[in-house]
Amino acid sequence: AQKVTQAQTEISVVEKEDVTLDCVYETRDTTYYLFWYKQPPSGELVFLIRRNSFDEQNEISGRYSWNFQKSTSSFNFTITASQVVDSAVYFCALIPYSGGGADGLTFGKGTHLIIQP
């Protein structure tokens, strides 16, 4: 079984500050995929990034960056120069490379990010 832990329930920062959302995972599988999704107040889950377990390169996309460290089973997400539009609930998720398995995504509980103007 898999487990994803997002220890930060809620984070509040002032606009333009940098903020890091933590994600720690547990899995017995050697091959797996990690994801981050954003859920704005409208409710729809928006895909942000997918990363496989063999690729530990950090990734940057505009103001967003992700730090994957297999040694600590962490996949943290940093928003640089935060904006009010970044306010949302962010979910980290994991799915094993399971061949014929029937697993869906295992989600963390989410981190509610509030960006104050």
Next chain:
Amino acid sequence: GAGVSQSPSNKVTEKGKDVELRCDPISGHTALYWYRQSLGQGLEFLIYFQGNSAPDKSGLPSDRFSAERTGGSVSTLTIQRTQQEDSAVYLCASSLRRLAGTETQYFGPGTRLLVL
């Protein structure tokens, strides 16, 4: 192109009634997933389809829940004899194909179910 669509967007029903939730995946996506999001349980995986087939139904919360998919496209999640604990947002997602879970899942807006 169009994303995943779900209907209805909101459903209020009385305890004991049956409800049907519908999901239209992204055109060309062969894999389809159902999840449930509730305050107490967070996001839970329910079931997935590859084509019209659901290999494992063990994620469904009880035997009151069933799901089907026809024509490799539209899927229906049915809850019989609804209970108050069924109140939640039901999310559908689709992916291009279910290659051992490697494909990105794209989510619909969800159906918010309230059982009175």
